[in-house]
Amino acid sequence: MSQFALLGKRRFAPFFWTQALGAFNDNAFRNALVMLVAFQMGLDDHTVSLYTNLAPALFIIPFFLFSATAGQLAEKYEKSRIIRYVKLFEIGAMVLAAYGFYTHHTSLLLIVLFMMGMHSATFGPIKYAILPQALQQGELVGGNGLIETGTQLAMLIGMIVGSALMEIAGLGPLLAGAITIAVALVGYLSSRGIPEAPATAPDLKFNWNPISETARVLKLTGQDRPVFNAVLGISWFWFFGTVLIAQLPNYTRINLGGDGSVNILVLTLFSIGTGIGSLLCERMSGRRVEVGLVPLGAFGLTAFGVDLFFARPDAALIHGLNWLAFLHSAGGWRIVLDLTLIGVFAGFYVVPLFAFIQSRAPREQLSRVIAGNNILNALLICCAAGFGLGLGMLGLGVPEIFLATAVLNALVALYIFTLVPEFVMRFITWVxxxxxxxxxxxxxxxxxxxxxxxxxxxxxxxxxxxxxxxxxxxxxxxxxxxxxxxxxxxxxxxxxxxxxxxxxxxxxxxxxxxxxxxxxxxxxxxxxxxxxxxxxxxxxxxxxxxxxxxxxxxxxxxxxxxxxxxxxxxxxxxxxxxxxxxxxxxxxxxxxxxxxxxxxxxxxxxxxxxxxxxxxxxxxxxxx
Incomplete structure (x- = not known):
């Protein structure tokens, strides 16, 4: 059975659409907020810079504060019911967002951004822990591939729609509020079709202290060394992806000489590439959890990350190119290939790691392990932001930052594979x-x-x-x-x-x-x-x-x-x-x-x- 047949199964399809719609709303709201603050409120550059730098932090902080608690909820209680509560919370947040867009109430919108961080932090442990309950062992790789593809495409479409709506003169804030509320409502209706996923640890003693529970969850995540190193591998993927995506606007403007349409193109290439790689994992692994694909993915990230540096190391001589003019420029298709293949190999890298954790971690601890994974992801995302800013302050251009990240990826991968020789062993066997x-x-x-x-x-x-x-x-x-x-x-x-x-x-x-x-x-x-x-x-x-x-x-x-x-x-x-x-x-x-x-x-x-x-x-x- 093809993995796409899962989209016709009630045990998978409602959950797939629920998470995809949530990913869309996260990104549509965030990009609409940035467009509103940066272009429509007449704020000075210093204030715009303050808000645009504060926004990512407000979204990430809930992952540190609430991931451990969310992991406990997903273990102790039936998961589909929690998902419905989370989607109701999203509807309320989007109603507040619509009011904030209409009144240009920036402080309220930043509060909503924090709430959407809470939404994502709570949904995260359920998102991956529910799959082993809904899918058979041979469907895990295909199911994870579909989830990763759906998430990437939903994020991309959300970014484009959120930005585009705010550019509609006079109606932008109203349309952005209406669309995000409508999507949240559809997401809730979809969540009602998710079958029951019984509690895996109903007798778990709940700890309301987020600090001590975070420490306990991280300790639990580190108990099984191969699982913990898979978590480190996923967190590193987020570091790599955050550095790459954060540099793309400047790369588009300075090195490619492109306008906003080129920025959308390069984001689209990365997202589509990741989706293709994620979907190919099932065929390449023979529907098994094949961690042998992880070294292949790591190699591809480094190889095409290095080539991205050599493809266009200097600033563009001509600026203001639209996407079609960029494709016809010298070396344009090489950059298209690099960005797409970075996404493809990212799919090879991350999907088997998620499937490995789901198949290897004890079922009664999986949600908390995923919570620990999310905490480490958030930490590496913050480190990635500091890494990019730091290299920029040292005078490195965007291509040099790509090169440094690609080389660092090779070193980190080598370290992880030394700790977990099973990945290399499976790669040799697979090849x-x-x-x-x-x-x-x-x-x-x-x-x-x-x-x-x-x-x-x-x-x-x-x-x-x-x-x-x-x-x-x-x-x-x-x-x-x-x-x-x-x-x-x-x-x-x-x-x-x-x-x-x-x-x-x-x-x-x-x-x-x-x-x-x-x-x-x-x-x-x-x-x-x-x-x-x-x-x-x-x-x-x-x-x-x-x-x-x-x-x-x-x-x-x-x-x-x-x-x-x-x-x-x-x-x-x-x-x-x-x-x-x-x-x-x-x-x-x-x-x-x-x-x-x-x-x-x-x-x-x-x-x-x-x-x-x-x-x-x-x-x-x-x-x-």
């Missing part, structure tokens, strides 16, 4: 498997999403563990021959994936004994373990008799058993068919079409080595 094979998968829904399970599969090539690793939805501990485990270069992948090396009894009895202990410990800890019961690669493409080790594992730790079969791998690169025929492996069946078939789980009492062997033979069929 290798998608380069060498075209994989069709059937039946992975039979693998339990949590709890101990023993997976058994036929063993055809040296790439089998990577093939399975790249296509199974949950982390799996692979039991593999110790010499394969120690293969140069790939040993990093196997060690990071916590594979378990094993040897024959005559070859190394100590390694064999340690392997059985490690398998038992992994199953006792609720992990998934995969073994290849043939004890080695097939030499002729046929399935060899299964050894009794599987029975020893189950006698020691009875757990469900899931049979699997690889089809079409024999004769592909790194199977022994090439070796036996004395041919070079590498162009043999490059990009081979292979299949992974997964059967329903068996109880351990039903399993013998012979019965498993027979079932795997049936699953594989005639296609070796």
């Amino acid at each position: 290798l498997v998608n380069t060498l094979y075209r994989v069709r998968i059937e039946g992975t829904q039979h693998i339990p999403e949590d709890g101990p399970v023993l997976l058994v599969c036929n063993h055809v090539s040296f790439m089998d563990p990577l093939l399975l690793m790249a296509n199974l939805r949950r982390p799996v501990r692979f039991v593999m021959y110790y010499k394969i485990f120690n293969t140069p270069l790939l040993s990093f992948v196997f060690r990071t994936a916590k594979a378990i090396p094993i040897a024959g009894h005559k070859e190394d009895p100590q390694v064999l004994h340690q392997a059985y202990d490690a398998i038992d410990a992994a199953l006792a800890g609720g992990e998934a373990v995969c073994i290849f019961p043939e004890g080695g690669l097939t030499a002729d493409g046929e399935i060899a008799p299964f050894r009794p080790g599987v029975e020893k594992i189950l006698a020691r730790r009875p757990v469900p058993v899931v049979p699997m079969a690889l089809r079409g791998v024999w004769g592909s690169v790194w199977s022994r068919r090439d070796s036996g025929l004395g041919r070079a492996r590498l162009p043999r069946r490059f990009r081979a079409r292979v299949e992974l078939v997964v059967d329903a789980a068996f109880g351990s009492e039903q399993v013998t080595a012979a019965s498993l062997e027979a079932r795997v033979r049936e699953l594989r069929g005639d296609r070796a």
Whole structure:
């Protein structure tokens, strides 16, 4: 099923439109406010500067004050009801905004801006925590991609509409107030269609102290190191994006020589690029939570951020160009490509991180983890504003700021990937498997999403563990021959994936004994373990008799058993068919079409080595 089919599902569509309409109103109101203050009230430059710099701070402060409390609300109470209360609050805020626009009451409008910050801070933890309750595991990436795309496009349209309405002589303030009230009402009506999302921690003891609760939420967010580093990665994305977007108006005016239409164009390119990247994540990841896309995204942000510097490092010689004239100017299409691809790779970067947090964080803590994420996001957004201002005060132009941010992105990404080698391991696996094979998968829904399970599969090539690793939805501990485990270069992948090396009894009895202990410990800890019961690669493409080790594992730790079969791998690169025929492996069946078939789980009492062997033979069929 395509991710777009979710837009026709009641469990997703009302929430999608509710959050998109809220993002529209946030940005329409903020840009209408800026246009009113900067161009229609006759204020001096000093006062305009004061208000325009105060506005972002008033919107961000509620994220520090209320995110932790919002995380508790989302855990303790049913989420759809909270969303409806939040949307009613938005309607009230927009009514006040309409009065403020009509009377030019700046102080009231700044209060409303603070209220909209409260609205976003409260909605944030619910926004991402409700998705795992509404979607299946295989829909998380696609759902997050749609949410990110909808948010980016709604923000862009809101910015354009808010600015454009205020430029309508005489009617601007009235129209801006009317549109934002109407959108808030539609958002509330949409929220009424969101299905119930039960409380995940109804017995949570509520803490009304925002300071102590913020500290507690940040501590909770940091408990699971991979999750915390994913949070840091998302916060860094907001830093990068804030620096980029904050510089675009001056970049448009000084370096591109463009007018307001060019500014709208460059914002549109970034937003559309982010939407495209977000939507592509589902196809590129095979509907799995694939953090291997994160290093790819980080690389793209740096590569095209650096190229943006070289594309137009100096001030434009001609000014006042409209968007069409800019496109026809020298190097215009290169800048278009850079900005669009920065957005595309931003989607590759951030969507898998959100899906990773949603799939990895405990369900009863997810809202508070998202709240902690929002607090750190707000902190990095403030740092980004200071970073841009500081580099500007040091005399750096906008292209130099882009270059500095792109280089810093590479350093931060390297630091995060050093802390979480799983991201790099998944990237290597994703690249290798998608380069060498075209994989069709059937039946992975039979693998339990949590709890101990023993997976058994036929063993055809040296790439089998990577093939399975790249296509199974949950982390799996692979039991593999110790010499394969120690293969140069790939040993990093196997060690990071916590594979378990094993040897024959005559070859190394100590390694064999340690392997059985490690398998038992992994199953006792609720992990998934995969073994290849043939004890080695097939030499002729046929399935060899299964050894009794599987029975020893189950006698020691009875757990469900899931049979699997690889089809079409024999004769592909790194199977022994090439070796036996004395041919070079590498162009043999490059990009081979292979299949992974997964059967329903068996109880351990039903399993013998012979019965498993027979079932795997049936699953594989005639296609070796």
